[in-house]
Every structure is written in structure tokens, then in C-alpha cells.
Amino acid sequence: MSKHSTPKDRAAKLRDEINYHNYRYYVLDDPEIPDAEYDRLMRELQEIEQAHSELITPDSPTQRVGGAPLEEFAKVRHRVPMLSLNNAFSDEEVDDFVRRIQERMNSEECEFTAEPKMDGLAISLVYEKGLLVQGSTRGDGTTGEDVTQNVRTIPSIALRLIDQDYPPRLEVRGEVYMTRAAFAALNRRQAENDEKLFANPRNAAAGALRQLDPRITAQRNLEFVSYGIGHVEGWDLPATQSATLEQLKKWGVRISSELEVVRGEKGCLDYYARMQARRDGLPFEIDGVVYKLNALEQQQAMGFVAKAPRWALAHKFPAQEESTRLLGIDVQVGRTGAITPVARLEPVFVGGVTVTNATLHNQDEIDRKDVRVGDTVIVRRAGDVIPEVAGVVLSRRPQGAKKFHMPTHCPVCGSNIVREEGEAIAYCTGGLVCAAQRKGAIAHFASRRAMDIEGLGHKLIDQLVDTELVHNVSDIYALTMKQLADLERMGEKSAQNLVDGIEASKATTLPRFLYALGIRNVGEATALGLAQHFGDLKPLIHADAEALQQVPDIGPVVAQSIASFFSEAHNRKVIEKLVSAGIHWPEVERPAESAIAGKTFVITGTLDAMSRDEAKVKLQQRGAKVSGSVSKKTDYVIVGADPGSKADKARELGVEILDEAALLKLLA
Numbered sequence: 001m002s003k004h005s006t007p008k009d010r011a012a013k014l015r016d017e018i019n020y021h022n023y024r025y026y027v028l029d030d031p032e033i034p035d036a037e038y039d040r041l042m043r044e045l046q047e048i049e050q051a052h053s054e055l056i057t058p059d060s061p062t063q064r065v066g067g068a069p070l071e072e073f074a075k076v077r078h079r080v081p082m083l084s085l086n087n088a089f090s091d092e093e094v095d096d097f098v099r100r101i102q103e104r105m106n107s108e109e110c111e112f113t114a115e116p117k118m119d120g121l122a123i124s125l126v127y128e129k130g131l132l133v134q135g136s137t138r139g140d141g142t143t144g145e146d147v148t149q150n151v152r153t154i155p156s157i158a159l160r161l162i163d164q165d166y167p168p169r170l171e172v173r174g175e176v177y178m179t180r181a182a183f184a185a186l187n188r189r190q191a192e193n194d195e196k197l198f199a200n201p202r203n204a205a206a207g208a209l210r211q212l213d214p215r216i217t218a219q220r221n222l223e224f225v226s227y228g229i230g231h232v233e234g235w236d237l238p239a240t241q242s243a244t245l246e247q248l249k250k251w252g253v254r255i256s257s258e259l260e261v262v263r264g265e266k267g268c269l270d271y272y273a274r275m276q277a278r279r280d281g282l283p284f285e286i287d288g289v290v291y292k293l294n295a296l297e298q299q300q301a302m303g304f305v306a307k308a309p310r311w312a313l314a315h316k317f318p319a320q321e322e323s324t325r326l327l328g329i330d331v332q333v334g335r336t337g338a339i340t341p342v343a344r345l346e347p348v349f350v351g352g353v354t355v356t357n358a359t360l361h362n363q364d365e366i367d368r369k370d371v372r373v374g375d376t377v378i379v380r381r382a383g384d385v386i387p388e389v390a391g392v393v394l395s396r397r398p399q400g401a402k403k404f405h406m407p408t409h410c411p412v413c414g415s416n417i418v419r420e421e422g423e424a425i426a427y428c429t430g431g432l433v434c435a436a437q438r439k440g441a442i443a444h445f446a447s448r449r450a451m452d453i454e455g456l457g458h459k460l461i462d463q464l465v466d467t468e469l470v471h472n473v474s475d476i477y478a479l480t481m482k483q484l485a486d487l488e489r490m491g492e493k494s495a496q497n498l499v500d501g502i503e504a505s506k507a508t509t510l511p512r513f514l515y516a517l518g519i520r521n522v523g524e525a526t527a528l529g530l531a532q533h534f535g536d537l538k539p540l541i542h543a544d545a546e547a548l549q550q551v552p553d554i555g556p557v558v559a560q561s562i563a564s565f566f567s568e569a570h571n572r573k574v575i576e577k578l579v580s581a582g583i584h585w586p587e588v589e590r591p592a593e594s595a596i597a598g599k600t601f602v603i604t605g606t607l608d609a610m611s612r613d614e615a616k617v618k619l620q621q622r623g624a625k626v627s628g629s630v631s632k633k634t635d636y637v638i639v640g641a642d643p644g645s646k647a648d649k650a651r652e653l654g655v656e657i658l659d660e661a662a663l664l665k666l667l668a
């Protein structure tokens with residue numbers, strides 16, 4: 001503490017400073033100081049408050065989790081009702097909405113705000129003299145529940161507004177939600193503790209917000225974004241919705257970084273298309289976009305019908321969840337022998353396609369969700385991931401719904417199925433005896449990111465294995481035109497194309513080849529690490545587990561998988577045959593001292609060659625840091641397709657921007 005300030009002054013100064021840095025971090029997405037320094041400020045404040053408890057104030061950033069668990073939530077009556085939004089599911093409905101407004105306003109093209117429709121829970125926050133005094137749920141729109149002590153735990157909600165010109169009483173409205181990452185982490189913890197899994201981030205957020213003990217809410221990593229205001233006193237509202245939101249932002253209220261002002265129907269539909277393209281790449285789930293007439297005067301003229309404003313519209317994406325009946329459960333055998341229970345479903349249209357199968361992951365998940373054959377289940381298809389059974393509608397369980405038990409023998413080869421103590425996954429012990437495992441291994445070998453054999457798909461692999469033309473991957477390179485042309489649904493031309501594809505695959509890279517071998521626990525990143533560390537195949541084949549652990553990020557388990565793979569005479573023989581068939585790769589360049597070690601990267605937008613997570617891992621393997629937000633300390637921003645506001649931020653700050661090609665070059 002400085003010699004000249006009293007503990008009281010210093011505490012007040014620290015609170016202001018921390019409040020300001022929260023604002024930089026959560027609202028502006030532009031932190032000014034490193035986390036370590038922020039932590040030091042927090043610690044100093046905590047120490048002062050510990051020594052002088054009379055100095056603790058309700059808006060102190062140390063006081064987010066306070067108070068004892070409640071018995072129940074008190075009721076809160078909303079001064080201005082919290083309305084719902086009318087929904088549109090088609091362009092025609094958007095056309096109706098826009099046309100009706102423009103006719104009434106006598107305008108060719110009205111302005112609308114457009115923002116993502118967050119899939120969370122609506123919440124009302126009341127600030128009095130800048131201090132957060134109440135948080136409540138929407139409830140039925142008229143009366144909600146007082147969840148003040150829970151919303152206080154949400155770091156992106158300001159406990160005190162900043163600046164000084166805020167109105168004496170301000171009600172902020174917005175959405176509380178959980179990011180995909182927080183949701184995944186929560187379900188992982190739930191599974192570890194044998195507790196119930198949440199079906200989706202929205203349910204998880206609702207559960208977290210309705211905890212009577214705020215300490216639990218605090219652990220759930222909720223977030224908040226505002227989309228408007230409710231009751232206000234002592235403030236002349238700006239002329240538009242967008243200016244209102246911008247003003248909230250200046251006061252320290254987080255608003256959507258995707259907020260835009262668009263014109264007319266075309267502007268709305270363009271925004272919808274852009275958000276839909278980016279939907280799966282966003283860190284949170286959205287179920288559509290929301291348009292609001294921008295001019296408040298025009299909003300007033302349009303007024304309300306029943307429970308929704310005529311000046312706003314939720315334009316929904318196709319649902320990612322539907323319910324349907326579970327007809328049966330089969331098991332599928334993967335290339336590693338992993339047995340996956342698969343739900344056979346009454347066909348259901350979800351996420352834009354008809355789904356008849358969905359994964360049930362493993363026996364533990366089935367038990368935790370208590371899924372039984374005959375149940376009505378919730379099927380979820382988010383983005384490109386495999387559809388899954390997310391939960392059961394228990395109230396619709398028919399009598400005699402049957403529990404699932406893992407078979408004891410592989411349905412394909414009849415070998416024993418075993419599940420190791422402490423493992424979630426059961427495996428077929430058949431190894432290469434099992435046709436399903438062989439087929440899976442061949443499909444993996446031929447896949448795009450491995451040997452990339454064009455024209456060698458699942459149906460063809462089934463035939464090649466079933467007719468015993470191919471036993472293992474090395475047999476692919478002995479296939480003749482004649483053998484291929486004799487197969488079902490295979491003409492001269494496709495046979496020739498496949499022969500060409502097989503020939504072309506011979507020129508590869510060592511990391512691709514290693515990945516293609518399908519060694520358990522060796523993904524692309526590990527394959528790359530192995531290639532760079534050993535430089536060539538020979539030294540790798542002869543490396544023992546200890547030598548393998550010298551490779552960055554390879555621990556004892558992975559080292560053991562690799563060593564056992566290469567110690568099998570059978571595997572070495574296949575590799576020999578592949579190499580004699582002509583598979584070759586250029587010399588592996590070992591990164592001398594990685595040029596990007598120690599540099600900080602931010603990745604935004606959709607990449608072609610890999611997901612953002614994969615890119616992150618690859619950068620980290622080269623000693624780089626990957627951060628979630630752009631600041632002056634960022635060295636490079638990688639910009640993929642449809643980048644978010646981070647690209648703009650980078651330009652603003654003069655941070656170097658790289659496209660995907662430049663990233664790949666850095667990684668090569």
C-alpha cells in the first residue's frame with residue numbers, strides 16, 4: 001500500500017480500478033493488463049478487506065459470492081412486463097413482418113437492429129444510482145423470481161456501472177447463457193461425479209441460475225449479454241435502439257459484439273444468412289437472430305399485440321433438437337474395436353436433415369440419461385457433429401420400456417467384448433480378426449486427412465473386405481484394374497479413377513502416414529510431433545516407451561500405445577509392404593527454434609483445413625500462446641471465413657492479420 005493513502009482510500013481506488021478492468025475485459029473485449037496483474041489487484045483488495053471488514057462494500061468485486069443459501073426465491077413484479085418475441089421460421093414470415101412495418105411507416109426501407117438470438121434465459125437487472133440492486137428471472141413476464149445473489153456471481157455482469165451520467169434507476173434486460181465450452185466442462189464434471197448430465201447449454205444455464213446456493217451458481221461460469229432496457233427513471237432515451245445499446249455499453253453493460261444496424265428486408269435476410277453460416281463456429285449457442293425496428297418513435301407507433309411487440313421478430317434457425325421414439329439400440333464396432341451403442345429412431349427432421357440414427361456414446365451415458373427402448377427421446381444435431389440422444393422425456397415412458405445391456409460378444413466377429421476397470425468404453429477383442437475393425441482401419445487409412453485416397457469410400461471398402469481382396473491396408477496397393485472392374489457398381493472408368501487415386505496417394509508426408517496407421521491415441525498433432533522429433537520412420541519404429549516420452553506432449557499412456565504398435569511383427573510387416581509399394585515422403589523439416597514460440601495469437605472465423613481448436617493445439621505445440629481476445633499484446637490475429645469483431649479490433653489496434661494460408665505456412 002502506498003504510504004500516503006489510508007486503507008479506505010486505497011480500497012476505493014482498487015475497486016474502481018478492478019471495475020474498470022472488468023469493463024475492458026468483458027464489455028470491450030479488450031483487456032489492458034495481464035491476468036496476473038488483475039489477480040494482484042484483487043488480492044490486495046482482499047487483504048485490505050480482511051484486515052478492515054468495515055471497508056467491505058456491496059459492490060466490491062470481492063463480494064460476488066456472498067450470503068447464505070436461500071430457502072426459496074422471493075417473487076419480483078416487473079414494473080414493465082417482460083414480453084416475448086414473435087417467431088418467424090421462413091423468409092415469407094420475415095417479409096410479412098417487414099412489409100407491414102414499412103407500409104405503416106410509409107417508408108421504402110426501415111432500419112432494424114439485428115443481433116443473434118441467444119439461447120439462454122431472459123433476465124432483468126436493476127441498477128440504482130449505478131449499483132446493481134436486483135436481478136430477476138422473466139417468470140411469466142409479469143412476475144419473476146429474485147435471483148440477485150446468483151446474478152451477482154456472473155463476472156460479465158457489472159456490480160456497479162461506470163462513468164457518472166447514468167440514470168438514477170435503470171433496468172437492463174438481457175440473456176444469461178452458458179458457452180459451449182462451459183457446458184462441456186460442466187457435463188464432464190457431472191459425469192466424473194456420477195451426477196445427472198444436462199441436455200443442452202440452455203438447460204444447464206437455467207439450472208445454474210435457479211440454485212438456492214450462489215456458490216454453486218458461481219462455479220457454473222454463466223455469462224450475460226444485454227439486448228435492451230426495461231423501466232428507466234430520469235433518462236431521456238436516445239432516438240434509436242442501437243444508440244440505446246451503445247449507451248449501455250458505455251456504462252459498462254455488455255452488449256452483443258455481433259450487433260448491426262441493417263436496412264429493409266434484404267438487410268435482415270442477409271444478416272440471417274451470415275449468422276447461420278457462422279452458427280457452429282460461435283462460442284455459444286444461438287437459435288436464430290432478432291430484428292428490432294431501430295427508431296424508438298416508430299416502435300411506439302407500431303405498438304404491441306397480445307404479449308409481443310409488433311416491432312420485433314425472432315427469426316429462428318431450424319431446430320437442433322426434436323423428440324422422437326427410440327425403436328431399438330444396436331452396437332457399432334469402430335476401427336479401434338470401440339463399441340458404440342447407436343439409437344435406431346423413428347425418422348425425425350432435426351437441424352435441417354432427417355435423422356434415423358444417433359449415438360448413445362457408451363453404457364455409462366445410457367445409464368446416466370436412463371434411456372430405454374420405447375422411450376420418447378430428445379435428439380440433438382448441432383452443426384456437423386454426429387446426432388446424439390441428449391435425454392429422455394420421462395413423462396412419456398411407455399410401460400415395458402426396456403433397459404439396454406452391452407452384448408458380451410462382438411456382433412461382427414463374435415469375439416469377447418471387454419470393458420476395463422475405470423474405462424467408459426467397451427472394446428471388441430477381435431483385433432484384425434474382426435471385419436468391422438479391419439474396415440474401420442482401412443477407411444481411416446484412406447480418409448482425407450490421412451492418405452487421402454480419392455474414390456475409396458465405405459461401400460467399396462465393405463466389398464473389398466467381404467470379397468477378401470483386401471485384408472489389410474497394404475493390400476490396397478496390390479489391387480489391379482481387372483479386380484476392381486469386376487466389383488459391383490464399378491465400371492471401367494471408376495476403376496481407373498480409383499487406381500489413379502491409389503497411385504497418387506503414394507506421395508505423402510510422414511505425419512500423414514503415421515496418422516493413417518491408426519495407432520491408438522495417435523491423432524494428427526501427435527503424428528506431427530513424432531515425425532518432427534524422430535525425423536524419419538526407422539528411428540521411430542525402434543524407439544522404446546522412454547524415448548517416445550521425450551516427444552513434447554507424449555505421456556506414458558500414448559508412448560505405450562505407440563511402442564506396442566511397432567513391436568507387433570504383423571504391423572511392421574504391413575509397414576514394410578506399404579513402403580515397398582512405393583509410399584514415400586519428403587524429408588521432415590525439424591523446426592529449429594520455432595519462430596512463433598512465445599508469440600500470442602488470436603483465431604477468429606472459420607478455418608478450412610482445421611477447426612479453431614486444432615489450430616490452437618498446433619500453435620501451442622510450437623510454443624505459441626493462443627488467447628481469446630485481441631489486445632495490444634496480441635502478435636497475430638488469424639482470420640478465417642466470416643470473422644467476428646476480433647478482426648476489426650485487430651485492424652483498429654494495428655495487430656498483424658494473417659489468413660489461413662499464412663497460418664498453414666507458419667505451421668508447416
Ligand code: 9MJ
Binds near residue numbers: 115120
Ligand atoms: C435474445 N434472446 O437474444 C430479445 N433476445 O427482446 C434478443 N431476446 C428480446 N432480444 C425483447 N436479442 C424481448 C426479448
